[in-house]
C-alpha cells in the first residue's frame with residue numbers, strides 16, 4: 425500500500441523536528457556531555473510523590489470530572505491569584521490538561537478557523553506551528569532580535585497584524601532564548617492589542633523560573649484578561665515532566681469550548697497526577713525556591729563561561745536555557761552543533777530548530793549539575809581553540 | 814545573607830574558587846574571599862577535607878561504630894573522657910548521645926583485629942568506661958551527604974524540546 429496516499433496531507437506536510445538528528449547521534453555515542461534536554465534534572469519533591477502513592481494506596485484511581493478535580497482547580501486559582509495577581513473562577517475558567525502541551529493544542533483548536541493567521545514569536549518552542557497547521561491556520565512568524573533580548577517589540581507586532589490575525593502566541597519566559605518580558609514590555613504589547621479582537625495564548629510554563637525579579641503574567645496587564653488564554657503546568661516549576669499535568673485558564677466561553685475538545689480527546693488528565701498536583705501547589709513553595717536558587721547559580725556560571733569563551737550571550741532571565749551567538753566562528757548553527765558533537769561529544773541544539781531567526785545561535789540547557797557544566801565548558805573551550813588554530 | 818550562600822556553596826563543593834563562587838552568587842571574587850577569611854577566623858569553617866571512596870582503593874579498611882557507657886566525672890561531666898578519645902587518630906567522629914548509651918564513635922582501621930585491639934586496649938581500659946558495644950560497618954552508602962555507592966544515572970534522554 426502507498427501509505428503516503430492514505431495518510432492525511434496536513435500531517436504529512438508537518439516537518440519533523442530539527443532536534444531529532446542531534447538527538448539520535450548523541451544518544452548513539454558514549455561519553456557525551458549533553459546540554460540538550462528541556463526538562464529539570466531535579467526529582468519531583470518527595471512530598472508530592474508521597475501524596476501520589478497515598479492516593480494509589482487508597483485506590484483513588486477513577487476518572488475525575490472532565491475539567492479536573494475541583495480541589496485542584498481551586499488550588500490552581502488560588503495559586504495564580506497569590507503568585508501573579510490574576511483571578512480565575514475555578515468552576516468555569518480553569519481546565520486541567522495533559523501538560524501545558526494539551527493546553528496549547530486545545531486552545532489553538534478551539535480558536536482557529538481555516539485561514540486564520542496566528543502570530544508566533546520566533547525563536548520559540550517547536551509545538552505551536554505544527555498544531556496551527558493541523559488546524560488549517562496560517563503560521564505567521566515574527567522574528568525577534570538578540571539586541572532586544574529576543575523580546576517582542578510593539579513595532580514588530582504591529583508590522584505583522586492583518587485583518588486575518590486571530591491569535592498571538594506569547595511565549596515568555598522563552599524556550600529557547602531564556603528571554604523574559606517585564607511589565608513595561610507587556611504593557612507596550614497590550615497597547616497594540618487593546619482595540620483589536622486578537623486573542624493571546626500566553627505560554628507561561630516557565631513562570632516560576634524567572635530570575636532578577638518576578639514573573640508578570642500577561643493576564644495581569646489591565647484589559648488583557650478577556651483576550652488571554654493562560655497556559656501553565658507542573659512540568660518545569662515542580663519538576664513533574666513525566667506526570668503530564670498542566671492547565672489552561674481564560675474567559676469562560678473559550679474554556680468551555682476547549683473543555684469540549686478535552687472531554688472527547690482526553691476524557692480527563694491523569695488522576696494520580698491531579699492528586700499529586702494539589703499537594704505540589706499547597707506545600708512546595710520552599711522546594712521551588714531552592715530549585716530556582718540552584719538554576720540561578722548555574723545560569724550565572726554558564727553565561728559567564730560562554731562569554732569568557734568568546735561566544736557572546738545576553739543575560740537570559742528566565743527558563744533554563746542560554747542562547748549564545750556562535751556567529752564569531754563563521755559556522756552556521758547546524759555546522760557548529762554537528763562539529764561540536766562529533767569532535768568533542770558535547771550536544772547542544774541549533775537555534776534554527778526554533779525558527780529561522782535562530783540562525784547564528786545555539787540553545788544550551790543548564791538543567792545540569794555545575795560539574796557537568798564545567799566539563800562541557802572545558803570541551804567547548806578546546807573545540808574553539810582548535811577552530812581558531 | 815552572602816555568608817550563608819558562600820557556606821552553602823562550600824558545603825556542596827569546597828573546591829570552588831573564589832571567582833567561581835562570585836560568579837554563581839553575583840558578587841565580586843574578593844568579597845567572597847573576605848567572607849571565607851572571616852568564616853575561618855570565627856571558626857565557623859573548621860577545615861576542608863576530601864571524601865574518599867575507600868572501597869575503590871586497594872588498601873584495606875574496616876570501620877566500626879562503637880557505643881560506650883561511661884560514668885561522668887563530677888564537675889567535668891563527659892568532657893574529660895571525650896577529650897581523651899578525641900586524641901586518637903583512628904577516631905573519625907565522636908558524639909555524646911541521648912538514650913541507651915553515652916558516647917558514640919566512628920573508627921577506621923586496617924583490619925578487624927586492629928579495631929578489636931583498639932577497643933580492648935584503648936577504650937575498655939579508660940577508668941570511667943563501663944561497657945562497650947562494637948558494630949562493624951558492612952557497606953557505605955552515603956557519607957557527608959554524598960551518595961558513595963549508587964551512581965545515579967541521568968534518565969532524561971527522550972525529549973529535547
Ligand SMILES: Cc1ncc(COP(=O)(O)O)c(C=O)c1O
Nearest residue numbers: 523524525549599629657659670
Ligand atoms: C515553552 C514550552 N511550553 C510548553 C511546554 C510543554 O510542557 P508540558 O506539556 O510538559 O507541560 C514546553 C516543554 O518543553 C515548553 O518548553
